[in-house]
Structure formats: structure tokens, C-alpha cells
Amino acid sequence: MASFTRSDDLRGARFVDADLHGARFVRGDLSGVVMRGVDVNGADIDAPWLLDGEGSLLVNGVDVAPLVDAELDRRYPGRADRRAADPDGLRAAWAALERTWAATVDRAASMPAGTVDVSVDGEWSFAQTLRHLVMATDVWLRRAVLEVEQPYHPLGQPNVEFEADGNDMSVFSTEVPSFAEVLEARAGRVAMVRDFLAAVTPDDLAVTRRNPWAPQYPETTLSCLHTILEEEWEHHRYAVRDLDALEAPPA
Incomplete structure (x- = not known):
């Protein structure tokens, strides 16, 4: 081929x-x-x-x-709010997203042991998807908005372009974590976004930020948060797609 x-x-x-x-x-x-x-x-x-x-x-x-x-x-109820432009709208959008993911995590956990680590058609497993969302939060909140010098959680799952672009991979663990460890890391980053949104103001949303992948292109706090919401909803769609495939009867 x-x-x-x-x-x-x-x-x-x-x-x-x-x-x-x-x-x-x-x-x-x-x-x-x-x-x-x-x-x-x-x-x-x-x-x-x-x-x-x-x-x-x-x-x-x-x-x-x-x-x-x-x-x-x-x-996907709540997805339409991913472009909310004010603090209250963003808080509501994140709360809806948390509820959606909580139900999906419960679904995955109720499936046969090991399901969360199964790849469908070469895509990320459910556990890897959650790890990537940890990475997404680290990139767009901790790095772009909060300007943390070393923003990455060691359990984060970078995409293939991250390594191809010559970034330092040593910050990420080479060990395969347990699902409990993945859930703990994920819960911490979800809470981090929730806490940030709880205090964010309209003026905060308008602050200019640097695009973490292309610094020559300016972002705002709001556009960074929109990217996080987009990542969350797209990867939720992927996760549901693959869980459906795993539950489907053999052809």
C-alpha cells in the first residue's frame, strides 16, 4: 500500500x-x-x-x-455556548462542559476493564484523550494566560506536532499512568479553569496574550478560553465516537 x-x-x-x-x-x-x-x-x-x-x-x-x-x-447540549463572550456566559459554558464530561467518564468507567486504554483506528484511547486535555489547559491557560514558566503536567499528552516542532519532551513522563492518576490530573486542571473563570472580569478577557504556538499572532484571554472550550468539545466528540464503536456489536 x-x-x-x-x-x-x-x-x-x-x-x-x-x-x-x-x-x-x-x-x-x-x-x-x-x-x-x-x-x-x-x-x-x-x-x-x-x-x-x-x-x-x-x-x-x-x-x-x-x-x-x-x-x-x-x-451535545451546551456546545453552542462555547463562544460565550462574557464572564457569566463562560462560567455557564464551563459548568455545562463539566457535566457532559462527568457523564462520559462515568460511562467509560462502567465499561469492561481496560476499555479506557483501547485505541480505535489508531486514535488516542479515552485515557490519552483526557491526558491531552490536561495538556491543552496547560498550553492555553497556564502558559498563554497565566504565563507559567514551566506549565506542563508530566502526565499531559502532547500531539505529534509538538515533538515534530522540536519542543522539549523531557517534561512529560514516559511511564503509562493508571486511570486513577489520569483522572486526578484531569480533575486538577478542570478545577483550575473553573477557579479562573470564577474570578475573571470583562477587562481580564480583553487582555492581549501571546499565541503559545505562533507568538507573532496576538490572542486575548477570551480567545485562549475559547480555544480551551473548542478543544474540550472536539475531543469529547472523538471520545464518544470511539466509545460508541467499542460498544457496537461485531459486524
Whole structure:
């Protein structure tokens, strides 16, 4: 099977009568791709940045991005508040998110032993997803907003780009933690966001911050909090998707 990686530049490539049945694209840039006369039956697209900026996704001439967003809001009560712009709205949005995650953690814990460490289709396990959200809080709250010099919890789960960009991985533990340890780390970071929001003011939200990945682009406290909320809801969606797959009867 042919494999193309980050070092392969396929920009502008043209595929004519090519058989891509069963192909899998991971972390690729498909923006601006044009497909004509294609069979997409059973295709599964996951694009967490679908609504960023002025983005769109046209299917037979219809922009389906707003439809997808509305359906996700319907499926996940509280998700629609992830763009709250004032302290009270942000506090309510975080409280709804906490309730949602608590129910999902209870669901995962009730499944057969070891389920939380099972990967579906090479994705992060449930435990790894929670560890990544610890990392997300460390990046966007502790590093960007609170400006903590060494913000990372050792149990945090960085994404593949973090290491590829030459960042120091020694701050993270190489040991696989127990699920109890993961839950403890996660609970601490959830409480940290809750406590920050409890005291935040409108003036605080407007303070300019440095983007932790691209310092040349300014952020605000509010935009950093929005990023945390986006990370939380997207990874919750992934987690539920994979728990559903694990509970589904064998085909």
C-alpha cells in the first residue's frame, strides 16, 4: 500500500480515475481540494476546524458546514455556548462542559476493564484523550494566560506536532499512568479553569496574550478560553465516537 507522509508535497496533484477506495488521510491539508464526479458513499470526514474563519464545505453546491455545526449543537447540549463572550456566559459554558464530561467518564468507567486504554483506528484511547486535555489547559491557560514558566503536567499528552516542532519532551513522563492518576490530573486542571473563570472580569478577557504556538499572532484571554472550550468539545466528540464503536456489536 502506498504511503505519503509530511515530507511528500502533493499540492496541486491531479487524480483522474484513481481508485482511493478505503484510503485514509490523517492530519492532511485538504483545503481547496476540488472533487468532481466522485463516489463518496460511506466517506467519513472529520474536520474540527470546519467553521474556522470563512471556511466552507460545499457538497453538490450546498455549504454544509453550518448544518453540521447546528447538528453537533443539537447532539451535545451546551456546545453552542462555547463562544460565550462574557464572564457569566463562560462560567455557564464551563459548568455545562463539566457535566457532559462527568457523564462520559462515568460511562467509560462502567465499561469492561481496560476499555479506557483501547485505541480505535489508531486514535488516542479515552485515557490519552483526557491526558491531552490536561495538556491543552496547560498550553492555553497556564502558559498563554497565566504565563507559567514551566506549565506542563508530566502526565499531559502532547500531539505529534509538538515533538515534530522540536519542543522539549523531557517534561512529560514516559511511564503509562493508571486511570486513577489520569483522572486526578484531569480533575486538577478542570478545577483550575473553573477557579479562573470564577474570578475573571470583562477587562481580564480583553487582555492581549501571546499565541503559545505562533507568538507573532496576538490572542486575548477570551480567545485562549475559547480555544480551551473548542478543544474540550472536539475531543469529547472523538471520545464518544470511539466509545460508541467499542460498544457496537461485531459486524
